[in-house]
Amino acid sequence: xxxxxxxxxxxxxxxxxxxxxxxxxxxxxxxxxxxxxxxxxxxxxxxxxxxxxxxxxxxxxxxxxxxxxxxxxxxxxxxxxxxxxxxxxxxxxxxxxxxxxxxxxxxxxxxxxxxxxxxxxxxxxxxxxxxxxxxxxxxxxxxxxxxxxxxxxxxxxxxxxxxxxxxxxxxxxxxxxxxxxxxxxxxxxxxxxxxxxxxxxxxxxxxxxxxxxxxxxxxxxxxxxxxxxxxxxxxxxxxxxxxxxxxxxxxxxxxxxxxxxxxxxxxxxxxxxxxxxxxxxxxxxxxxx
Numbered sequence: 001x002x003x004x005x006x007x008x009x010x011x012x013x014x015x016x017x018x019x020x021x022x023x024x025x026x027x028x029x030x031x032x033x034x035x036x037x038x039x040x041x042x043x044x045x046x047x048x049x050x051x052x053x054x055x056x057x058x059x060x061x062x063x064x065x066x067x068x069x070x071x072x073x074x075x076x077x078x079x080x081x082x083x084x085x086x087x088x089x090x091x092x093x094x095x096x097x098x099x100x101x102x103x104x105x106x107x108x109x110x111x112x113x114x115x116x117x118x119x120x121x122x123x124x125x126x127x128x129x130x131x132x133x134x135x136x137x138x139x140x141x142x143x144x145x146x147x148x149x150x151x152x153x154x155x156x157x158x159x160x161x162x163x164x165x166x167x168x169x170x171x172x173x174x175x176x177x178x179x180x181x182x183x184x185x186x187x188x189x190x191x192x193x194x195x196x197x198x199x200x201x202x203x204x205x206x207x208x209x210x211x212x213x214x215x216x217x218x219x220x221x222x223x224x225x226x227x228x229x230x231x232x233x234x235x236x237x238x239x240x241x242x243x244x245x246x247x248x249x250x251x252x253x254x255x256x257x258x259x260x261x262x263x264x265x266x267x268x269x270x271x272x273x274x275x276x277x278x279x280x281x282x283x284x285x286x287x288x289x
Contacts, residue, residue: 048079048087056092060113061105067116071124081128082164085157086248089117093153118153125160132164139190139260140168144183145227146205147174151197154227158193161249165257177204184212191256193245195227196237202229206239213241220267222259226252 052074059066074084096113099105105113121128143159145151152173159171170187174180184192194209196202209223225237226245234244245252 048074048083048091050091053088053091053095056088057095057099057113060092060096060116061109064116064119067120068123071120081124081131082161082250084124085121085128085160086250089121090154090157090248093117114153118156121153121157121160128160129163133166135166136168137166137257139166139257140170140188141256142170142172142183142187142189142192143195144172144174144180144192145195145197146201147176147180148201149173149195149197151195151228155195158195158249158252161253162256165253167253167257177201177208180205181208181212184208185215185217188217189221190218190260191222191224193224193226193252193256194242196225196229197227199229199233199236202236209239209242220263222256222263224252224256 052070056067056070059070071084071088074088075081079088093114096105096110100107100110141162143155143162145155155171155173159169162169170183170189172179172183174183194205196205213221213223223242224245225239225242226247230237230244230246234246237244245255247255
């Protein structure tokens with residue numbers, strides 16, 4: 001079982017694919033070193049625009065150094081890391097996936113670009129986490145993708161946002177369904193987030209989740225299902241006892257955290273009358289002595 005914060009290769013296509021040679025890959029040509037040009041700069045509070053995302057995609061394909069240059073330029077212009085992640089890196093990864101789907105970017109460059117983006121977040125991690133909660137909120141989370149998945153960029157970003165909010169996070173990339181089940185039952189978790197990128201293991205994972213819900217350490221465990229398949233085939237992920245996620249990393253943290261707070265409040269209100277009843281019984285017993 002792989003438990004990780006960073007994968008060397010963060011994404012790969014869902015099906016076998018033969019790379020297009022560099023000579024034939026003419027639809028998506030890189031210019032010289034990417035740079036911020038007129039019309040694409042922004043004010044301190046501005047959201048990163050599509051032109052900036054395009055520049056980052058070019059940089060990510062070119063080299064790690066060029067990727068860093070773009071990201072550091074955004075930092076110097078006043079962009080916070082949360083916005084860089086959500087509106088820069090996440091949108092760039094989406095654009096690269098679209099370019100691959102439309103045969104404008106070959107397999108090798110697609111993989112290299114995602115790896116550079118993933119590595120950049122890994123390098124920024126200490127700084128990003130230092131800007132978040134100084135103390136743990138006492139809650140724990142398991143984040144997993146489906147067995148054998150190589151789509152690590154999105155789940156890593158999600159794990160960073162949860163850590164930033166004070167959650168204790170276990171990020172697991174299961175090799176097979178046995179790994180998947182072991183991770184699920186390995187500890188007490190307040191919530192589990194599953195990212196499903198393909199339909200290859202949907203039936204197997206759905207069956208496993210149904211069984212694991214009954215065997216988990218926490219009987220009130222909240223299970224969320226998201227990832228690319230939630231947007232393209234949500235009907236296949238309507239599993240009993242789970243909630244679908246269509247949100248970005250920041251919104252997901254807010255949604256899951258609020259659900260955890262609500263559950264804690266309900267549990268406290270439910271437990272209070274029981275405790276009062278016990279106190280009355282104990283008092284009665286003492287009175288009779």
